[in-house]
Amino acid sequence: MLRRTPRVCPGTLESVPFRPRIERRSRRESGTASSMSGEAHRSHLIDLRPFRTSPAFTRMWIGSTLAGLGGQLTIVAIMLQMYDLTGSTFAVSMIAVAGLVPMIIAGIYGGMLADAFDRRAVALIAATVTFGSTALLAALTWADLETVWWLYALSIVNSAANSIVLATRQAIVPRLLPRELLAAASALGGITVGIMVMAGPALAGVLVALTGYAWTYTLDVILMTSLFLGLWTLPALRPEGEIVRPGLESLRDGWRFLRRASNIRLQFILDIIAMTFGQPLSLFPAIGAVLLGGGPITTGLLTASVAAGAFASSLFSGRIGGVRHQGLGIQRAILVYGGAIAALGLVLAAAALGWLAPPAVDADTPNVVLIGLACLVLAVSGAADNISSIFRNTMVQAAVPDAIRGRLQGIFIVVVAGGPRLGALYAGTLATLTALWFPPLLGGFIIIALVATLVRASPRFRAYDAENPVP
Structure with a gap:
């Protein structure tokens, strides 16, 4: 592990909580005691x-x-x-x-x-x-x-x-x-x-x-x-610690850190897996047009359901700051996400088989029951993805030294933004070759299998402790 920033204890990468100038300034502005942040948040509502x-x-x-x-x-x-x-x-x-x-x-x-x-x-x-x-x-x-x-x-x-x-x-x-x-x-x-x-x-x-x-x-x-x-x-x-000017050496420095930071590296991999095999958004227009009915309205409802789940999970995230084993939190959230995506595949398969469907499904005759079920499982997927994102973002911010945090945040953004584009390619290609319901059904099971296997093979990730964040 790199030891390049001040206030770092041997064997960890920010074991000693530090209070930089801006934090002291903000506390003076608010007039609050430093003990405020140390008190446990007991409500389920957002902290x-x-x-x-x-x-x-x-x-x-x-x-x-x-x-x-x-x-x-x-x-x-x-x-x-x-x-x-x-x-x-x-x-x-x-x-x-x-x-x-x-x-x-x-x-x-x-x-x-x-x-x-x-x-x-x-x-x-x-x-x-x-x-x-x-x-x-x-x-x-x-x-x-x-x-x-x-x-x-x-x-x-x-x-x-x-x-x-x-x-x-x-x-x-x-x-x-x-x-x-x-x-x-x-x-x-x-x-x-x-x-x-x-x-x-x-x-x-x-x-x-x-x-x-x-x-x-x-x-x-x-x-x-x-x-x-x-x-x-x-x-x-200004960044705290040794500064590396932008260029190839800065890239190599970031890469060397990421090679040693197995916890950060694995959470990036887990997110890419979830987004590659569990992003059916590109299928929503076709689902609304030919499978569930309702046309653009159904497409909008399905899209909004994902966001509503994310919003609700943040709204009731009050206890999340007390979770210490954030690696396990990421694993469980992504497993729930994979299960929700697989459940969406089952709902769409039911529509393809004509279960609970009106005699004719089109823009004017939607399958209301299955649309409701699809929105429900998509809301669960949005909530699980948001919980995973909270843990992953917190891990990057807490475990990565300040001097290299910008580069790791840049990679984090690339992963978050690039993964769904890979997901659109996977879903669109497989749906063209098979059926609309098959990519989410298969993808959900792939997510569950890969995430469970990778985390099981990484005891260090399972043991990650927010009280002693190690990248």
């Missing part, structure tokens, strides 16, 4: 102590939530506008494909920047790029000068810059809060994602229909100003 402990974290959370909601408006509006300009679903799908490689590069390089320079400055510069590209998109649309290539180019810039903002912001959080509140902070992040995914697409559709694309992009520009407020009020946050 709000991060808000009371650190006003700086609160401002950044509010800014990130509002900016994330605005970002969802722009993502959906770009897809709708692309379809209006081209009439091609392939052109729409290429928005995500075109942004994949720049997003990966930006996530990794952004992590290197966050480990070499003032993280507040890195986040502000990346946020400025996102703000400028969105403002340019709004201006072009107001002037009726938007084109297909402008939409592609600006969506790529947005995707890349957002990856840097997210990697840097996640590396900042452990400097704002004590270690025992990191799980609660991750749960609050689940609330943010739930709001974004549940409200963002629906609001974007309404805004585009009622006001047009230009006003939708403009609203995103307005909401994004809140992100600057949360970041601008932070003090300087």
Whole structure:
């Protein structure tokens, strides 16, 4: 294991809780005693102590939530506008494909920047790029000068810059809060994602229909100003420990650390497995059209169910900060996720066999019973995935030394964003060769088998203790 940061005891990588300058500052701002964060949270409702402990974290959370909601408006509006300009679903799908490689590069390089320079400055510069590209998109649309290539180019810039903002912001959080509140902070992040995914697409559709694309992009520009407020009020946050300049040596340094950090490495692998074999979102339009009926409404319900499950699990995550064996928590959450995805396959198989179905299933005659069951198991999958994400994010923030945390957060983001794209490829290809119900059914069982086997073979991961985080 690397021993490169201050306040590290032999044999561990942050055994001694430290209180950096920003944390002391935030405690003075809030006027709370240091014992607040050490008290166990006894309620099942979400733990709000991060808000009371650190006003700086609160401002950044509010800014990130509002900016994330605005970002969802722009993502959906770009897809709708692309379809209006081209009439091609392939052109729409290429928005995500075109942004994949720049997003990966930006996530990794952004992590290197966050480990070499003032993280507040890195986040502000990346946020400025996102703000400028969105403002340019709004201006072009107001002037009726938007084109297909402008939409592609600006969506790529947005995707890349957002990856840097997210990697840097996640590396900042452990400097704002004590270690025992990191799980609660991750749960609050689940609330943010739930709001974004549940409200963002629906609001974007309404805004585009009622006001047009230009006003939708403009609203995103307005909401994004809140992100600057949360970041601008932070003090300087230079990495603590030995600094490696961005470049090949920084990449090699991060790779050497990851090779030694078996707990962090395994949680990345487990998430890739879950997302590759358990992401049926690309099948939802076809499921709504030909299997369950209800058309676009069913597609929207299925998508919203995943987000609703994530939101609910964060809302009732009050006790999650008291879970010490977070490796086992990740395993169990992903096993539940795999079971829920397999259950979705069974529900879809029932629809294919005509069980509990009306005489004819189409957009006007949905299979209400099976749609309800599908939404239920998808809500369970969303909740389990969110719980796994809380534990995984907390592990990265607590166990990784500050000097290398940005690079590991960059890899974390690449895994989280890249896995679902692999999942879309798996589900789409297998469904084309077999049937719509087969990819989730098979994928759920693959997840259960692989995760159980890998964790069983890793006693160090099973023994991971949040009180003594070792990567």
